[in-house]
Amino acid sequence: MTDGIFVKTYDAPPFKRNEILRYSGIKQEAPEMTKIVDECIKEATDKAVYRVCYSEISVQMENDEVDFGFAKVVSSDLSKNLYLCNSAVVFAATAGIELDRLTAKYSRISPAKALIFQGIGAERIECLCDLFNNEISCLKEKEGKFTRPRFSPGYGDLPLEFQKDIFKFLDCPVKIGLTLNDSLLMSPTKSVTAIIGIGENQCRTADIDKCGNCSFKDCEYRRNK
Amino acid sequence: MKITDYIKENILFLDGGMGTILQSAGLAAGELPEYWNITHSDLITKIHFDYYNAGSDVVSTNTFGANCLKFSDTELDEIIKSAVSNAKNAREQCENKENKWIALDIGPTGKLLKPFGDLDFEDAVTVFSKTVKIGVKYGVDLIFIETMNDSYETKAALLAAKESRDLPVFVSNAYGEDGKLLSGTSPAAMVAMLEGMGADAIGVNCSLGPKALSGVVKEYIKYSSLPVILKPNAGLPKSVNGKTVYDVLPQEFAEDVNELIKQGVRIAGGCCGTTPEYISKLAEITDKTSPVKLTKKEYTCVSSYSDAVFFGNEPVLIGERINPTGKKRFKEALKSNDIDYILKEGIAQQEKGVHILDVNVGLPEIDEVKMLETAVCELQAIINLPLQIDTSDVKAMEAALRRYNGKAMINSVNGKQESIETVFPLVKKYGGLVVALTLDEKGIPETAEERVKIAEKILEQAKRYSIEKKDIIFDPLAMAVSADNNAAKETLKAVAMIKEKLGCNTSLGVSNVSFGLPQREVINSTFFALALGNGLSAAIMNPYSAEMMKTYYSYCALNGLDDNCSDYISFIETVPQVNTVVAEAKATVSVQSEEYKSELQHAVIKGLKEKAAQVTQELLNTVEPLSIVQNEIIPALNIVGVGFENKTVYLPQLLMSAEAAKSAFETIKKAVPRGASDKCSFVIATVKGDIHDIGKNIVKLLLENYGFDVTDLGRDVPPEIIVEKTIELHAPIVGLSALMTTTVPAMEETIRLLRQKAPWCKVVVGGAVLNQEYADKIGADKYAKDAMETVRYAEEINSAINK
Incomplete structure (x- = not known):
C-alpha cells in the first residue's frame, strides 16, 4: 500500500559458527556439542528467510529531539548517534517465522537444540542486518556520505515505544510479514528494526566495534570483554 | 446480473x-x-x-x-x-x-x-x-x-x-x-x-x-x-x-x-x-467475452499450513500413533494433559516418513472437545504435515476443524443417516477430505458388493450437501482374518471395486486385519502390499513397523514411483542389520564406562539421550525404579548441576544432560506408568504479553528432572489463569518468567493477585531483564538468576513442607 517503502530479499549469508556458539552460550565445544550444532545448522539452512523493508528519509534535530517526518522522538543517545546526520535509512529485517517454529518444536523435544536454534536465529538476523547495512554504507560512501552504526529502539534511552511509529511507517506486516504485539515484542522474534544515520560529508565515520559504544558493560554477549 | x-x-x-x-x-x-x-x-x-x-x-x-x-x-x-x-x-x-x-x-x-x-x-x-x-x-x-x-x-x-x-x-x-x-x-x-x-x-x-x-x-x-x-x-x-x-x-x-x-x-x-x-x-x-473455459479439477488432496498432499498416485501413509487405544502411557499422558508427549509422537512419526498424522485423543475421562482442539493447535504449530481429525464426537470434530490451519482429513463419516447429517455439514463448512466407512445402520456388510452399495449411497447423499466426489475417500474396512477367513479377500475386492466402479480413492486401517494372530507385522505388511496392488490410495498404519515401511518403499520402487530407487536405497540403509549393530553398541559401552561410576551416570553427564534410555531399560531388569532415580540419575544430575554453578559446565551441556536424564525417566515411566512425582507441585508460566518461553522451558525440564510435579501453563498467560491453577493445585511454588521490560508489569500484577487469592504460595521470578532489585520491587519471594537456582529454591521449599 505504501509508496517509498522498499522491500529486499537476500540469499542466505554464510553461517558464522563462532557467532552461533557465542549466542548459544557455548564456550568450549565438546564433540557431543559439535554434532548437535551441526544438525541444527543443517536443519535451519533452508528454513530461514532474509527480508528487509526500508525507507530513506530526512531527519532534523533540535536538542535531544529527533524529527523523522513520520514521528518525533526524544532521545539523547539517538541524538548523539545521529550527530551531523541529515538523513537516515529506517529499516526492519526478519529471518522469518520458521525459525520460531523450529525453536518451538525443539523446546518440546530437546531444549538444548532449542537453545542452539535461538543462537542460530540471533546470528542469522545479525548477519542479515550486517549485509543490508553494508550495502547502504557502501552506496552512501560512493555518494561521498558517511553512515553511522545502526541504532534500534531500546538502545540507550530510545524508548521501545518508538517501535510503533516505525511499524506504522514501514508497514512491516504487509511488507515483510513482521508484526508487533501489545507488549512491543516482534513476531517473528528473530527480527530487528533500526535506524542508520547518514551525513553529507566525511567528518564522522562508522564505529567498527559493535559493542564498544554500549553502556551495558556486564553483558554476557559482549565482544572482547 | x-x-x-x-x-x-x-x-x-x-x-x-x-x-x-x-x-x-x-x-x-x-x-x-x-x-x-x-x-x-x-x-x-x-x-x-x-x-x-x-x-x-x-x-x-x-x-x-x-x-x-x-x-x-x-x-x-x-x-x-x-x-x-x-x-x-x-x-x-x-x-x-x-x-x-x-x-x-x-x-x-x-x-x-x-x-x-x-x-x-x-x-x-x-x-x-x-x-x-x-x-x-x-x-x-x-x-x-x-x-x-x-x-x-x-x-x-x-x-x-x-x-x-x-x-x-x-x-x-x-x-x-x-x-x-x-x-x-x-x-x-x-x-x-x-x-x-x-x-x-x-x-x-x-x-x-x-x-x-x-x-x-x-x-x-x-x-x-x-x-x-x-x-x-x-x-x-x-x-x-x-x-x-x-x-x-x-x-x-x-x-x-x-x-x-x-x-x-x-x-x-x-x-x-x-x-x-x-x-x-x-x-x-483483452477480449473480455471469450475467457478460457473453467474446468473442474479432480485432485483429491489435504493440506497443512505449508503443503498439500495428493491422493491417487503415490500411496499416502497416515501415522496412527496419536491414539490412546491399547496404549497405557498415552492414556496417562492424556489424563495429565501432557501435550509434549503427543507432540513427540507426531515428530517421531514425521521423521519415520509418514505424510499425514491421524489425531485421536478420545478417552472417556477427559474433555475431548478441548483436548482435540489443543492437540490440533499444538501439532500444527510445529509440524508441517496435514492432520487427520479422528473422532466420533461431532463437537470435538467441529472445534478442531475450525482451528485447523489448512484442509484437514476428517475421520470419519459412514452410511448411517445420523452420521451423514452431522458430519457432512461440517465438511461443507470447513472443507476437508472425509473418510467414509462402508457401514450403515445394519452394520458392516460381509461382501464387497454390498459395501460398494453403501459407498454409492454415501456419494448420493454427498451431492445433496454439494460435497464433491473428490473430497470423499472410502474406507471399506479391514477386518480380522482370524475371525473370518474371507475377511481380507472381501476388503481387497472392495478396494478394487471402489476404484474402478466409483473412481474414488480408498484408505484402510491396515493393522485390524491381523487381530488375534501372532507376529502381526508379517500379516499386516503382506495385506498392505496386496491392498496397494489393488489400488489402495492411503493407509492408516504404524510407521515404527519396519515391515510396513519395507513394503511401502519396495512397492514404490516396483511401481515406478521412486526415481532411481533412491528413496528405497536410503530407507534400507537405515534398517538395522541386527547382528552388527549389537556388537558395535557393546564395544562403545565398554570403552566409555571405565571413567565413570556407572554407564547411566556417564550417559547423563555426557548428555547421550539414546544411550541413557537404553541403559535404563537394561537396569530395569535388575534394579528397582526408585533406586535407579536416587542412586544413578540424581547424583549424575548433581555433578552436572554443581559444574554449572561453578561455571565449568555451560548451559547447553546442562540441557543435554537434562534431556538424557529425561529420557531415562521416560523409560522408567513406561515401565511404571503411575510413578507419581515425590515432590511438591510447581506452577510455571511466562507472563501475559510475553511470548518468549525458552527460559521457562529450561527451568521446567530441570524441575522435572528433580522430581517436581510441574504444571506448565505455557506463555502469554493471563494472571487469572495462573492464580486459578495455583488455587486448584494448592501449589506451594509458582515460577514466573518475563523477557521484556514491557512485560514486567504483567508479572507484578500476577504476583499482586497471587498474594490476594493464594497467599500461601511462594513466587520465584526469572528472565533476561530481571534482577534482585526488580524482583524486590514487584514483590517476588525469590529472584533466581538461572534454572539451577530455581531448582535449589524449590528443593528448600519442598523440604520445609515435608518437615
Whole structure:
C-alpha cells in the first residue's frame, strides 16, 4: 500500500559458527556439542528467510529531539548517534517465522537444540542486518556520505515505544510479514528494526566495534570483554 | 446480473492501486488512508469513478485497514459508511452503470495469530466479522479479502465473511519471490483450503509484477476449479530522484496480464503502482467475452499450513500413533494433559516418513472437545504435515476443524443417516477430505458388493450437501482374518471395486486385519502390499513397523514411483542389520564406562539421550525404579548441576544432560506408568504479553528432572489463569518468567493477585531483564538468576513442607 517503502530479499549469508556458539552460550565445544550444532545448522539452512523493508528519509534535530517526518522522538543517545546526520535509512529485517517454529518444536523435544536454534536465529538476523547495512554504507560512501552504526529502539534511552511509529511507517506486516504485539515484542522474534544515520560529508565515520559504544558493560554477549 | 453469474461467462476487471494515488495526493507515510473516506470523500469518489470509466467492473472500497484493532467501533462504522457511499456515488456518475459492482476491501489485521503472535484465532474472526457486517449493512455487493500473507489469518477472514452473510467472497493472497506466502504456504495448499471453505474466486495480488507472479498464478490455474484472480503490482518500486516509480509501464503490464488471461486467469486488476491508465490499457487489449473455459479439477488432496498432499498416485501413509487405544502411557499422558508427549509422537512419526498424522485423543475421562482442539493447535504449530481429525464426537470434530490451519482429513463419516447429517455439514463448512466407512445402520456388510452399495449411497447423499466426489475417500474396512477367513479377500475386492466402479480413492486401517494372530507385522505388511496392488490410495498404519515401511518403499520402487530407487536405497540403509549393530553398541559401552561410576551416570553427564534410555531399560531388569532415580540419575544430575554453578559446565551441556536424564525417566515411566512425582507441585508460566518461553522451558525440564510435579501453563498467560491453577493445585511454588521490560508489569500484577487469592504460595521470578532489585520491587519471594537456582529454591521449599 505504501509508496517509498522498499522491500529486499537476500540469499542466505554464510553461517558464522563462532557467532552461533557465542549466542548459544557455548564456550568450549565438546564433540557431543559439535554434532548437535551441526544438525541444527543443517536443519535451519533452508528454513530461514532474509527480508528487509526500508525507507530513506530526512531527519532534523533540535536538542535531544529527533524529527523523522513520520514521528518525533526524544532521545539523547539517538541524538548523539545521529550527530551531523541529515538523513537516515529506517529499516526492519526478519529471518522469518520458521525459525520460531523450529525453536518451538525443539523446546518440546530437546531444549538444548532449542537453545542452539535461538543462537542460530540471533546470528542469522545479525548477519542479515550486517549485509543490508553494508550495502547502504557502501552506496552512501560512493555518494561521498558517511553512515553511522545502526541504532534500534531500546538502545540507550530510545524508548521501545518508538517501535510503533516505525511499524506504522514501514508497514512491516504487509511488507515483510513482521508484526508487533501489545507488549512491543516482534513476531517473528528473530527480527530487528533500526535506524542508520547518514551525513553529507566525511567528518564522522562508522564505529567498527559493535559493542564498544554500549553502556551495558556486564553483558554476557559482549565482544572482547 | 449477479457477479457470480457474470464471471461464468466473462472476464472480470477489478480496479488498480489506491494507496499510490493517495500518496501522490498528499497522504503522509504512516497516516491511515481510511480516514480519507471522510476527509477527502471527493477525491476517493473520483478515484473509483476513474477506475469504473477505465473499464473496472468492480471497485474496492478504501477500507484495506478498516478494522476494530485500528479504529473505535463508531469510527469504524463511520469510515465504512463513507467508503461505501463514495463507491456508490462513483457508480452513479460513471458512464455505464450496468454490471458494476462494489467490493468491501479487507486487508490483514497487521497482527500475527497465536501461537507465534498474540491474536487469538477466534478474536481474528471477530475482528473481520465486525468489518464485514458493517460493509454488508451499507450495501456492498461482495467481499474482497486481499494481500493476505498468512494462511491462518486468511482462514479467519474467510470464515468471518462466510458466517456473516451470504455474499460472494473473493480471496487473494500475497506471495513472495520464493512462490510462497510469508507463512510458508504453497499455492496448492492455499487452493485446497480456500476451495474447501467455499470461496467464490481465489488468486494472487500485490508483492510483485505480473511476470514475477506468473509461476504462482499457473499453479492456481492448475489446481483451482474456481475463477482465478490476478492483481499484480506495476513491477517493483525504484527511487528516482527521491520519487518512487514502478518499473512496469501500462502497456507492458497489460500485455503480461493478458498473457495470463489467455492461460486461464478470469479476474484481473492491478495493485501497488497501478492507476486507471493500467486498467484502461488492459481493458483495451483483452477480449473480455471469450475467457478460457473453467474446468473442474479432480485432485483429491489435504493440506497443512505449508503443503498439500495428493491422493491417487503415490500411496499416502497416515501415522496412527496419536491414539490412546491399547496404549497405557498415552492414556496417562492424556489424563495429565501432557501435550509434549503427543507432540513427540507426531515428530517421531514425521521423521519415520509418514505424510499425514491421524489425531485421536478420545478417552472417556477427559474433555475431548478441548483436548482435540489443543492437540490440533499444538501439532500444527510445529509440524508441517496435514492432520487427520479422528473422532466420533461431532463437537470435538467441529472445534478442531475450525482451528485447523489448512484442509484437514476428517475421520470419519459412514452410511448411517445420523452420521451423514452431522458430519457432512461440517465438511461443507470447513472443507476437508472425509473418510467414509462402508457401514450403515445394519452394520458392516460381509461382501464387497454390498459395501460398494453403501459407498454409492454415501456419494448420493454427498451431492445433496454439494460435497464433491473428490473430497470423499472410502474406507471399506479391514477386518480380522482370524475371525473370518474371507475377511481380507472381501476388503481387497472392495478396494478394487471402489476404484474402478466409483473412481474414488480408498484408505484402510491396515493393522485390524491381523487381530488375534501372532507376529502381526508379517500379516499386516503382506495385506498392505496386496491392498496397494489393488489400488489402495492411503493407509492408516504404524510407521515404527519396519515391515510396513519395507513394503511401502519396495512397492514404490516396483511401481515406478521412486526415481532411481533412491528413496528405497536410503530407507534400507537405515534398517538395522541386527547382528552388527549389537556388537558395535557393546564395544562403545565398554570403552566409555571405565571413567565413570556407572554407564547411566556417564550417559547423563555426557548428555547421550539414546544411550541413557537404553541403559535404563537394561537396569530395569535388575534394579528397582526408585533406586535407579536416587542412586544413578540424581547424583549424575548433581555433578552436572554443581559444574554449572561453578561455571565449568555451560548451559547447553546442562540441557543435554537434562534431556538424557529425561529420557531415562521416560523409560522408567513406561515401565511404571503411575510413578507419581515425590515432590511438591510447581506452577510455571511466562507472563501475559510475553511470548518468549525458552527460559521457562529450561527451568521446567530441570524441575522435572528433580522430581517436581510441574504444571506448565505455557506463555502469554493471563494472571487469572495462573492464580486459578495455583488455587486448584494448592501449589506451594509458582515460577514466573518475563523477557521484556514491557512485560514486567504483567508479572507484578500476577504476583499482586497471587498474594490476594493464594497467599500461601511462594513466587520465584526469572528472565533476561530481571534482577534482585526488580524482583524486590514487584514483590517476588525469590529472584533466581538461572534454572539451577530455581531448582535449589524449590528443593528448600519442598523440604520445609515435608518437615
